[in-house]
Amino acid sequence: GDSVTQMEGPVTLSEEAFLTINCTYTATGYPSLFWYVQYPGEGLQLLLKATKADDKGSNKGFEATYRKETTSFHLEKGSVQVSDSAVYFCALSDQNRGSTLGRLYFGRGTQLTVWP
Amino acid sequence: DGGITQSPKYLFRKEGQNVTLSCEQNLNHDAMYWYRQDPGQGLRLIYYSQIVNDFQKGDIAEGYSVSREKKESFPLTVTSAQKNPTAFYLCASKGSVATTEAFFGQGTRLTVV
Numbered sequence: 241g242d243s244v245t246q247m248e249g250p251v252t253l254s255e256e257a258f259l260t261i262n263c264t265y266t267a268t269g270y271p272s273l274f275w276y277v278q279y280p281g282e283g284l285q286l287l288l289k290a291t292k293a294d295d296k297g298s299n300k301g302f303e304a305t306y307r308k309e310t311t312s313f314h315l316e317k318g319s320v321q322v323s324d325s326a327v328y329f330c331a332l333s334d335q336n337r338g339s340t341l342g343r344l345y346f347g348r349g350t351q352l353t354v355w356p
Numbered sequence: 357d358g359g360i361t362q363s364p365k366y367l368f369r370k371e372g373q374n375v376t377l378s379c380e381q382n383l384n385h386d387a388m389y390w391y392r393q394d395p396g397q398g399l400r401l402i403y404y405s406q407i408v409n410d411f412q413k414g415d416i417a418e419g420y421s422v423s424r425e426k427k428e429s430f431p432l433t434v435t436s437a438q439k440n441p442t443a444f445y446l447c448a449s450k451g452s453v454a455t456t457e458a459f460f461g462q463g464t465r466l467t468v469v
Contacts, residue, residue, distance in 0.1 A: 272456075274457055274458075276460075281463075281465075282462055282463065283360075283362075283446055283460035283461050283462045283463050284399075284446065284448075284458075284460040285460070286457045286458075286459075289457055329398065329399070331458075333450075333456075333457075333458075343389075343401065343404055343414070344389065344401075344448070344450070344458055346391075346398055346399045347398060348396070348397065348398035349398045349399075
């Protein structure tokens with residue numbers, strides 16, 4: 241079945257360091273891929289998304305490219321800030337088959353802590 | 357403003373009691389989801405619904421029940437059969453196209469006392 245595997249962490253970085261959080265997926269169709277961010281005690285917020293192969297999603301300095309050949313959607317940021325400290329989730333939405341919306345699949349989440 | 361509202365934010369339950377968590381959305385979304393989040397375990401799907409009066413079990417449905425009588429509402433009942441209900445519960449909704457993202461509520465933290 242469909243699934244998402246992401247680097248579990250925790251990841252600890254100094255401010256202005258480069259960030260990579262790895263995410264790979266397994267899917268039988270052509271899923272849409274997402275990164276969500278969760279701040280302490282809150283729900284998840286969409287960070288970025290990509291809906292087809294070679295698409296690049298970007299937002300707030302974060303980027304991720306949908307790589308079908310490697311079934312990956314790694315999250316990157318060139319210079320992290322203290323305010324980026326949060327838990328990051330990779331997710332996929334499986335293909336819409338007819339009237340079926342399908343379900344969402346999430347990775348386990350990666351805790352990022354950025355020190356000043 | 358459109359969004360998803362979960363209530364209450366904090367809920368305390370005595371052992372053996374049933375409790376119901378509310379989830380309401382005004383985004384006109386067809387699909388709604390309930391997830392449970394425990395430390396270090398990510399999000400686990402409890403139930404989901406793709407249309408009114410229909411819902412499917414997720415990966416950890418035992419001890420939970422849901423209803424979907426209205427498009428905008430998807431309440432979750434945590435029954436006494438759920439042996440370890442203390443967790444953070446998240447509700448989400450999603451539009452009718454596979455490429456659209458899910459929107460999440462702020463969550464309900466349930467504690468058994």
